[in-house]
Amino acid sequence: MPMIDLRSDTVTKPTAGMRHAMANAEVGDDVYGEDPTVNRLEMLAAELLGKEAGLFVPTGVMGNQLCIRLHTQPGDEVIVEHSAHILRYEGGSASSISGVQLCPVPGARGLLSHDAVEAAIRSPDLHTPQTTLLCLEQTHNVGGGSVYPLETFQALTDLARRYGLALHLDGARVFNASAKTGVSVAEYAYLFDTVSFCLSKGLGAPVGSVIVSDAVRIAKLRRLRKMLGGGMRQVGILAAAGIYALGHHVSRLAEDHLNAQHLAQRLHNIPGVVVNVDSVETNMVMFQVPQSSKSTEQLLVECREAGVLLNAIGDRSFRAVTHLDVTRDDMDAAGKVFAHVFVSP
Ligand code: TLP
DSSP, rough: OOOESSSSSGGGGOOOHHHHHHHHHOOOOOTTTTTHHHHHHHHHHHHHTOSSSSEESSSHHHHHHHHHHHOOOTTEEEEEETTTTHHHTTHHHHHHHHOOOEEEEETTBBBBOOHHHHHHHSSSSSTTEEEEEEEEEBBBBBTSSSSHHHHHHHHHHHHHHHOOOOEEETTTTTHHHHHHHHHHHHHHHHHHHEEEEEEESTTTOSOOEEEEEOOHHHHHHHHHHHHHOOSSTHHHHHHHHHHHHHHHSSSHHHHHHHHHHHHHHHHSTTTOOOOOGGGOSEEEEEEEEEOSOOHHHHHHHHHHHHTEOOEEEEEEEEEEETTOOOHHHHHHHHHHHHHHHHHOO
């Protein structure tokens, strides 16, 4: 039985076209700066996001953590939204790699407000840590793929600048945000010192993220990447997948968003299931199911046995993510499975 895998947009397999591009990639030793395909990807990413330079890194976590390390000193404090990926899902690496503490600020569906951030910025005082960095996430994962409006981004980044903070964007899914709003990724990136985005999520590459910034910062980040063991060799094979993804998979993201809305509507029609259809902005659907005799784990198993994979994000709370390996028909099929599993006692 073919599975409908809605656990994440990280699960996609490279398409035939992408595999062809990978197989034919020109390569060289990237630690010597000699991989022409990596160089091309880094230039392309920088161009698309309107920055001077780019750096190919293996993962989104490494992209974020290199930037935190770049912008901070041990003992500093970094403001993040309280359910940010950097805080929740990066294994405590900000404290272990950079020696910083994270200051979690609650947001609405993951989105921070100007006043909440201003209240969290420390005044200079001998006793307190120094706030030196604000990290934002676009789209916001735990917020349900929510999108910061450009004006809120501007207000937050202006505020951070006023207090002399550095600015990093965890733009793992910034292309989804852009597909939703029509605001270009460069307009978002312009507001930040560093931006990291993932090729291995909605864009469908098997591996990789790119950090973009000015040339001086990228040179420092390149050194930090080597220090952490992220200097890769004939990695043009992977960069080729990234170039292919940027060329072929950006314009189709809107399709994933429509599929997510369709799925949300199907879920909404199931008695007792709580889902806010209007809050589905991009490719994620968060929903809760009613109390029953079945545990969250049991529900996941039943969905799996019926051919649908999902992730739980809390007790009776689930996340479904659409991507290029699922279709509109899959949404209907998954909707049927959910209607069966979530309403039977
Ligand atoms: N997110 C994954 C899991 O780690 C939760 C997912 O399935 O959504 N920033 C954001 C906003 C992310 O959602 C992720 C991955 C990352 C960074 C890290 O990317 P990778 O997995 O490439 O290290």
